[in-house]
Amino acid sequence: MTILHFDDAAFSWNIPTKDVVNYAGAGDDSLDDWFFGLAKDWTCNKNITCASAGLYLIHAHGCFTKLANRQDLEGVEILKHIRLTNWLGQMRQWHALIYSFEPLEDILRKKPGDLILASHDVTFIRLPDALDLEVAVQAVHEGKKDRLALRDLAECPDYRSVEDRKFHRFVACDYTPPASEHAISNWWGAHQLVLRVRQIGGDKNIRSFPAGVESELRKLDNKKAFFLAGRPRSNEGWIDAIDKQTIRREMKRVRKFFQEGTSPAKIVYVDDEMDKGWDEALYLTLTGESLPTDGVSWFHTTMGQLAQTENSSEDWLALADMILQECPDLILTDLRLLGSREATTPVKDTSGARLIESLRMRAPGVPILLLTASNKAWTFQEAFRLGVDAYWMKEGIGDHAAPTRSIENTAELMRLLGHLLGPDYQLLRKIHQRTNEFEREWNDGNPPWWKRMQWPAPIPDLGSSSPPPPPISEPNGPAVFSLLRNVVRTYREYLRLFTLRYGSQDLRENQLDETTDFWLRPLVVHVGRIIECIHCFDEIRLQVDPGLKAGQRSLASAGTIGGYPNFRDRCAHKMRRDWFGQAIYDIRNIAAHYDPEVPVMAPKNIRSLLAALFAWLSVTPACKENPSHLRVGSSRSRTLWPKAKDFFEGPDMQDDLVQAYSELFGSSVLDLPTRRL
């Protein structure tokens, strides 16, 4: 049996010394620092941790630090540390024997918080009679008992164990948690994130923890918090609780965006507590490496200094502009950028909320991930009202969570980052950016081709002698932009529910079923409406049927572009002489109608379609015959829903369209038909 003996007075106990380790004082350290060091040593010392039984022998009135008084009862503080420190594993279950000159009742009257003295597995005895303990300890040492119950002593009235008295078993420690979990979670979350990322990724070549975390760990209150929420050092078992392969796959997916030789995704991270080590923790998460001291160009961090001093809406817009100048692929932001000043501020009025509002106003397409320590339902609710794409909770010390929650939380961050940097959200960002450019060009002197285009009017009946009507030009621009933005909104909502999994359990992108198909098809129909609008379909209808009133629908002219009586078959693909737009519209026709033979639509199909739409909006279609390869959707012998190559990989494909496609989306977003470039 191992005995750890805490006493500065060095009374002679006459107990076997070979298994006794004496601790007399902390020297210049504080009690917490001293114990922190001891606990670390113990957890590395196999002689101690593997002991079959153990005893803490503690002088309650011991003075272990320089300026302590005997009535400070530092021995009891040590006992509290032992009981509260999870690091110590089975050592927490050792028997503790604490001795004092004062009666237990007097101590508890003065310090009710020391109720730990009355808990199980603690025996309280009075000095100097307690020196008789040598007999009991000797007996235990000789292996007469497996566990140090000290029953002999307990049975004696003078030294009766207090465990049968009517005290509550629960013992509170003197540690006063902060009024808000915010301060703790800001470094604790970073600590946990680094720990878990290392656990998942096995990144051995990095520093233990970011400097900010190390610095926070040295603070007394935080150290106590660390003790309270301490975790076993061997974490490998934890990961078995969830799918290890899934987490590693998510991690690989994220790191692919930052591998050497690729153009890394640009990230802006806004957090007032950056100095707590969050920048380093997130950089490690993204790349698996330590953040270089002079930073990297693609990982821009700001503490939102503008927000620290100013508080008007113009200033939030200025901060948003400053962030957007970096052209980020992803924005990470905290919710409370003013620290404790915002502890009680309603979520919608917090600095982060106002920044998100400003960002959404300026750049609705850029994905935003909110990183916050708040675990409140109303924060979650408000965050999505403000328009964030995803929400990730920094792990807090006060969270009542299952042990596996920590690693699951890290896996969740990986998953969110993987999606937000992935093709869906980057496509969303780019098509919204392109929509804004179209609008600017429309209002400036350099409008897109479809404003300048003079669409041929419907061909009159063959038998008619009347002259052909004048060409139609200038579609309804505001309507087109409104439709494009609504496509972005609808697509964003689809991604939120299916890809990021904020929808219910049955809304999962991985399950290619009728549900996904049901949500995607309306989007395709809306894409068709954009083409109808640009092709001035409403004007065609009026010309075909002049008696048609505004808002009234004509069945004769509904359907495929250019479809009108008598000429449908001949002119359907020719009258606009816009074979690419027509190909996209063919997809719309499939999506809009019921056909049991049509397979369900996949997310990659909608990506291809949107990419094709924006390539088409960017480049004037050549006026030539419909290329044979572009009969997408019309053949039963191939997949009905087109892939990118279905649009762009024909032998007679227009080179400038391929060029526009590659410039817009690049290989990072979609499979690029590289052999044409």
Added chain:
Amino acid sequence: MLVGIIDWREMRRDKMHGWLSDQSVTVKSASTRRTFGPKQAIDLLLLHVGESQNDEGDDLQAIVNEFSGESWIVAYSGTVRAIKEFDKINAEGFVVFPHPVSADSFDEDFKRVVAKVLRDLPSRRLLPATSLKETVTGFDATLERKLEVLVSVLKRQLPSVEKLQSTNVVVPTEMIDLTNPRGSSEKLRKYFFGS
């Protein structure tokens, strides 16, 4: 961390100033409020209270009102009468050290109490208002001496006479027999704490 001292007794003030400087805190000391200069963001103010300080021209109640709420104020005095008088003042973050402090030195007990207050200062915003009071007034000098005596006896040492005299602990010398420390401490314990 900025600690202020207002105490007209120069020797005690200097000793306190020197000791506090060794504790890695910034110290500003003066004999009176007037010479202390403009009010700053003082974290802890050690304020000597008593008639003699009044005689130097300080309005102690005004000083307490001025610093209360923004700083922790630990008042001390050399006389029990002043301690009792100022203990009646009810101001936020104000507390009087309950034992007389020597006029010429920085007593060991007072030093320990100040050290504890300094330890709590960084987390001051998180601590309840009662915490300061408990830290400063919870110290029982008599109990401390009794415990020291018992520890000394068990270690076969005689307790320091000066220490015993300074706290007026009556220790019947016939109870101390260093050849039998266990027996002596048993008797003393019963004498001090009862059975």
